[in-house]
Amino acid sequence: MLGRLTIEALPFYSWVAMGGAAVTVGGGIAVFLLITWLRAWKVLWTDWLTSVDHKKIGIMYVVLALVMLVRGFVDALMMRAQQAFSLNTEGYLPPEHFEQIFSSHGTIMIFFVAMPFLTGLINIIVPQQIGARDVAFPFLNSVSLWMTAAGAGLVLISLVVGKFSQAGWTGYPPYSGVEYSPGVGVDYWLWALITSGVGSTLSGINFIVTIVKNRCPGMTFMRMPMFTWTSLCASILIAFAFPALTVVAGQLMLDRTLGFHFFTNGDGGNMMMFANLLWIWGHPEVYILVLPAFGIFSEVVATFSRKRLFGYTSLVYATACIALLSFTVWLHHFFTMGSSADVNAIFGIATMIIAVPTGVKIFDWLFTMYKGRIEFHPSMVYTIGFMVTFVIGGVTGVLLAIPPADYLMHNSTFLVAHFHNMLIPGALFGYFAGLNYWFPKALGFKLDTKWGIRSFWCWIIGFYLAFMPLYVLGFKGMSRRMEHYADPSWQPYLIVAGIGALFVLCGIACIAIQLYVSAKTWGSARDITGDPWNGRTLEWATSSPPAAYNFAVLPEVTDIDAFHDMKILGQAYQTPQHYEDIVMPKNTWVGLALGALAFGLGFAFVWHIWWLVALCFVLSLVCVAIRASDDNSDFVLPAAEVARIERERLAEISPADLHDMRDFVPRGVASGAPLTGTV
């Protein structure tokens, strides 16, 4: 009846496991009680969970990412604490527990922090940047969100029922095969990947179609804001790379569940194919995480340097180059698997080439700052911290790209330091910059800058303290993922790394305090104009938070930095001649139901509860049929209602709230007078 699910799956076998389960269950109960106490269930259901509005879906994605960031960081803190003390002792974590922690840390940070964070930011901002009213497929967007949430749910519940994978976040066979990992851990990992991977693929397709088809009049490809460009390239990478992950996870699932032999040694299987397929997805994935962050840095650096982005065209071409090259370097993740010198050399050289367009970008951002009036807003401070730190990671990456050097350093903490050095400044700092930069756009009030700056300093100090020692330890020969060790000269470095993790803890606490303080004093930090930073791109032309339809009248664009030009020409904040009826998608519960069923299906597969697998599958088909036969999925927002919303918005804005654009009017170099045709 319940497959292999028995009472022994509950974590009463160890104190650490029980603690983790208690925190997970307790957190769930606390959230449930809080919502009940606030009597917010109805609002939550009608305004959020069933919403197909891209802005609300985006906010929910970011909330998911922040919650999972805390969970993934607790894992990191536990590993650092273990290694700081486990010289010649077992430490406080038994090996099978330590292995689960490093596996879930990687899985969570990539799939359930970085992916939802960037998907959320793209969701909130890209439709507004291209002057669109929604994404191309609003319902599909809701399905993507709940599929991702279902995957996150599977990782979380593995802490309470059963165990998580012990095979690392990459789960190489044969260790992840059924012979060496017979438990449910690897199955939890696989189903979390498959479910959230489907969600990500659908999001990627949705964003591609949105950007290609839904741009407002005049918004040619070479006038799109940089964040839209990087989002487009990242979405293309998602759509083409994620199928490889789904296939490889599906094959391993078949190996484990139905006795197939894709990756076993017998019967013609080949475990090396797993590494090959995983990294065909895995390397583009790195750029999926990093490219949207590059877009955020580009927007932030132009806005807070009060200058047009330097080298827009070169940034576009660099982004496109990175996107294509990212598909040609995957073998550098397994140089030591035994390929011949020819293969290793070609992939090594391709890897070094990819550093070139990235370098172009760094120079473009530096030249944007050159002679700019730089304002040290938290998002700008994160951007500068990124530029300094990311270059170090790039240099160690080019070092690792040399196959002979990689033979010495692969699988060492040098590698761990390198990829954290790319992903923390390169991706996470970008998302934090985006959080500080676009928060008023999403929720209507600004974040507290004081706590934003504090969070930055804690994060960057914590980052250097935590990962620079790991570079040194890698040179000293320390492997990654060691539960305990016998070399006393390593311990001081590991203690420093542990202190670094404590600084990062302060950084996360600062972000929590920042959110709390800002929410408490939100009335005094309201963003009335919808343009708090004197922004340059179209998302600042809408109100904050934007009306459900974003733009009452679709804007017309004649150049990049469309909104900046509108402000100079006095075209912003004008009442149009007339409003029109707007067709909007209705909310629906089907996306949420499909996510819940995907969770049930994954859970049932993990525990071999076959009747539940069949039930969830059939119910999913029923949901799809219900949705597909619903011809009444839109409603019309009448022009009079649009006019009322817009009138109320414009009435609130007084001329004193607007930015003084006189300084930005282009002037002739010789005469100093405004150029004709610009005012």
Next chain:
Amino acid sequence: MNHSADRSQSTYLTGFVLAVLLTAIPFALVWGGLLVGPAVYAVIAVAAVLQVIVHLVFFLHIDLKSTPVENLFFLVFAAVLIFIMVGGSLWIMMDLHHRMQ
């Protein structure tokens, strides 16, 4: 209108027949044991690629004249990526195989 509906029905039918044929040939070869060795793989691969083209032309109605440029761009991009991924995987795995002998 009627005329174009007729034409599209006939293209679907042509596509369907071709698709069935291209599926039947590899099945027959393996089931009936008509071919053995590398020749089987070659025939299956060719049939699979032709199958993709049949789907694109007869079911998705892609042609070089009426299809928007963006769609053709993504199609070409997909072809390039498939070449990189499949070709690269074959190269890597053959190289490993060769070195293990």
